Amino acid sequence: MEEKKSNQNFYIESYGCQMNVSDSEIVTSILLKNGYFLSQDLKKANIILLNSCSIREKAELTIKKRLEQLEFLKKKKKIMFGIIGCFSKQMENFLIEEKKVDFIVNPNSYKEISNIIYHAKIGKRYLYAINRNETYENIKPFHINENKVTTFLSITRGCNNMCTFCIVPFTRGREKSSSPNSIIEKCKRLYKNGYKEVTLLGQNVDSYQWTENFNMKKNIDFSDLLNLIAKENPFLRIRFSTSNPHDMSDKVLKVISKNPNICKHIHLPVQSGSNKILKLMNRKYTREEYLILIKKIRTIIPECSISHDIMTGFCNEEESDHQETISLMNEVKYDYGYMFFYSPRPGTYAYKKLEDNVPINIKKKRLKEIINLQKNHSYLRMKKHLGNVEEILIEGKSKRNDQYWYGRNTQNIIVVFPKKSSKIGELVHVKIIKNTSATLIGLIC
Ligand code: 5AD
Ligand code: SF4
Numbered sequence: 001m002e003e004k005k006s007n008q009n010f011y012i013e014s015y016g017c018q019m020n021v022s023d024s025e026i027v028t029s030i031l032l033k034n035g036y037f038l039s040q041d042l043k044k045a046n047i048i049l050l051n052s053c054s055i056r057e058k059a060e061l062t063i064k065k066r067l068e069q070l071e072f073l074k075k076k077k078k079i080m081f082g083i084i085g086c087f088s089k090q091m092e093n094f095l096i097e098e099k100k101v102d103f104i105v106n107p108n109s110y111k112e113i114s115n116i117i118y119h120a121k122i123g124k125r126y127l128y129a130i131n132r133n134e135t136y137e138n139i140k141p142f143h144i145n146e147n148k149v150t151t152f153l154s155i156t157r158g159c160n161n162m163c164t165f166c167i168v169p170f171t172r173g174r175e176k177s178s179s180p181n182s183i184i185e186k187c188k189r190l191y192k193n194g195y196k197e198v199t200l201l202g203q204n205v206d207s208y209q210w211t212e213n214f215n216m217k218k219n220i221d222f223s224d225l226l227n228l229i230a231k232e233n234p235f236l237r238i239r240f241s242t243s244n245p246h247d248m249s250d251k252v253l254k255v256i257s258k259n260p261n262i263c264k265h266i267h268l269p270v271q272s273g274s275n276k277i278l279k280l281m282n283r284k285y286t287r288e289e290y291l292i293l294i295k296k297i298r299t300i301i302p303e304c305s306i307s308h309d310i311m312t313g314f315c316n317e318e319e320s321d322h323q324e325t326i327s328l329m330n331e332v333k334y335d336y337g338y339m340f341f342y343s344p345r346p347g348t349y350a351y352k353k354l355e356d357n358v359p360i361n362i363k364k365k366r367l368k369e370i371i372n373l374q375k376n377h378s379y380l381r382m383k384k385h386l387g388n389v390e391e392i393l394i395e396g397k398s399k400r401n402d403q404y405w406y407g408r409n410t411q412n413i414i415v416v417f418p419k420k421s422s423k424i425g426e427l428v429h430v431k432i433i434k435n436t437s438a439t440l441i442g443l444i445c
Contacts, residue, residue: 007078008036011045012144015062016053018241019201020085022152024051025141027084027110032142034114042070046078047117051085054167057343060091067100080120084110086171090346107157107172108134132173137182140189148194149395149425155183155225156202161244163271164282164349165314165342168203177208180220180228187233196393196425197237197263200229205240206247223251230259237393239263239412245270245293246284253300264301265335265412268293269309273328274321277314280354287328294332305335305381305411310370313363314342315354322366326373333377335411336438341367375437382413382435389445390415392430394422415440 010031014024027049028038039045050066053059063083073079081101095101103120105113108131135157143151158173159166183200190198202208208222220228230238238261245268256262268290272278275286285293297304310325341363344351390409398404398416405424406416416439417430430442 007046009039009045010036010047010049011039011042012049012051013066014051014085015066016051016055016059016086018152018199019154019157019203020051020053022141022154022201023085023107023110024049025143026136026139027051027113028144029139029142030110030113036114038142038144043073047080047082048073049082049084052083052087052091054086054088054091054171054345056340057345060088063087063091064094064100080117082113082117082120084113086167088167088171088346108132110134110136111139133176135176135178137178140186147396147424149393150197150199151190151195152199152201153183153186153190154178154201156205156208159203160207161204161246161284162282162349164280164354165311165345167345167348170347172203175202175204175207177210180210180225183225184229184232187229187236187238191233191236194425195236196427197239200226200238200240202240203242204244204247206243206249206252221249221251223249223255226252226262227255227259230255230262234261237261237263239265241267243268245290248293250296250300253297256304257301263412264304264410265307266297266304267307267309268297270328270332271309271311272314272317272321273325274317275324277317277321280315280350282349287324291328291331303411305413306332307412308332308334308337310337310339312339312341312366312370313358313360315350315356315358317358317366322369325370329370329373329377333380334374335381335413336378337374339367339370339374379435379437382437382440385409385413385432385440386435387432389429389431390440390442392417392428392442394424394426394428396424409440413440414438415442417442417444420444 012024014020050063052063082103083095083101084105095104103116105116156175156177158175159168160175162169187198206222208225210220212218243266270290271281271283273287344356392407392409392415394405394407396406398406403419404416405419406414409415415430422428422444429445431445432440432442434441
């Protein structure tokens with residue numbers, strides 16, 4: 001992109017989840033409309049935005065470190081630093097007291113960002129406004145990513161679940177859904193612009209809810225929305241994330257099974273296999289209910305892959321609770337998963353009311369155990385693909401070998417294969433011939 005000679009060049013860096021990546025595209029779109037220019041080169045920018053994540057203490061430390069790393073830029077010219085995205089109250093105080101940044105913008109205030117930058121320029125620091133109902137449904141995201149094949153679209157923002165460990169309800173606020181029309185229109189536009197796959201995003205997509213004001217009887221839930229998007233965009237591949245087990249309905253499972261363009265993968269964070277811990281986490285389901293849901297998924301959508309998030313070392317977790325998590329993993333044998341050890345987040349119920357009483361070495365030991373177990377399960381699951389001919393959407397060059405493409409199958413598993421005469425964005429049939437615990441290797445048929 002052409003660099004403009006102006007003091008309005010901004011550079012944006014995203015940390016954390018896909019929601020943040022998608023938000024960076026919204027912020028970029030808003031700034032471009034307000035006369036700012038996107039810079040691809042950090043050194044040429046005079047406004048640097050870090051889209052931050054505060055889900056775990058480590059994520060916040062990463063942002064602090066990055067700010068320190070970038071300090072040197074200030075020596076050469078006048079530069080403004082802004083933190084956008086999720087930050088805890090503690091982080092906010094640190095930024096303000098230590099004068100680390102010129103402004104901060106909460107995820108509900110992005111429409112105010114150019115105003116905020118203007119005020120920061122004239123010396124009013126850290127000003128931000130909050131619109132708690134903001135969905136950005138009327139903003140056309142500016143796609144920064146070069147890969148024009150797959151993208152993300154948020155359908156709900158915020159979260160009402162109040163899991164006791166989670167900072168999201170405090171950083172992103174109450175849940176709000178975008179209108180079905182705006183989502184369907186965006187999907188159509190994406191397809192027209194060359195995208196072949198969209199992942200619908202939300203902290204808890206299954207609690208999507210829309211009621212038409214003029215006709216109170218017309219309620220659209222997540223299953224209706226998925227069905228509408230799939231039918232209106234029959235050639236667009238559709239994925240979604242994240243599902244809270246508490247809110248996932250049979251209706252959603254049936255819609256997934258009936259629509260060939262909805263990918264057969266569900267990310268279903270369990271967090272723990274122990275009812276005692278689930279209760280302390282306020283997860284609103286039991287181990288038994290979770291396992292019934294897994295059975296239902298496998299009955300209604302037999303080819304569906306299932307992934308998880310699991311946290312070790314939550315408050316009061318004993319060895320027997322950890323063993324229950326291990327036994328649940330052995331029962332489900334997930335395709336893959338994301339695993340963490342618990343870190344208390346300021347402002348949450350757990351931070352205020354529960355004791356962080358599992359020593360760090362035990363948290364880490366348990367984490368290592370579940371990571372190793374997951375590796376074994378992933379390997380077993382991947383082996384089951386051997387000999388299959390699977391439909392893969394080509395997304396780009398393999399990182400290890402540029403004679404190979406990489407793409408994903410419907411189960412969201414990465415598949416690499418020699419290019420032959422195929423192109424990025426094409427759907428091809430690939431015979432799976434080898435596997436590791438994370439990747440499938442194949443040949444185009
Ligand atoms: N400490 C560690 N992991 C956390 N997660 C959320 N909050 C915390 C925390 N305080 C994990 C959960 C969630 C994922 C996105 O991050 O597993 O599903
Ligand atoms: Fe995403 Fe959660 Fe991190 Fe916010 S705190 S950026 S919602 S992962």
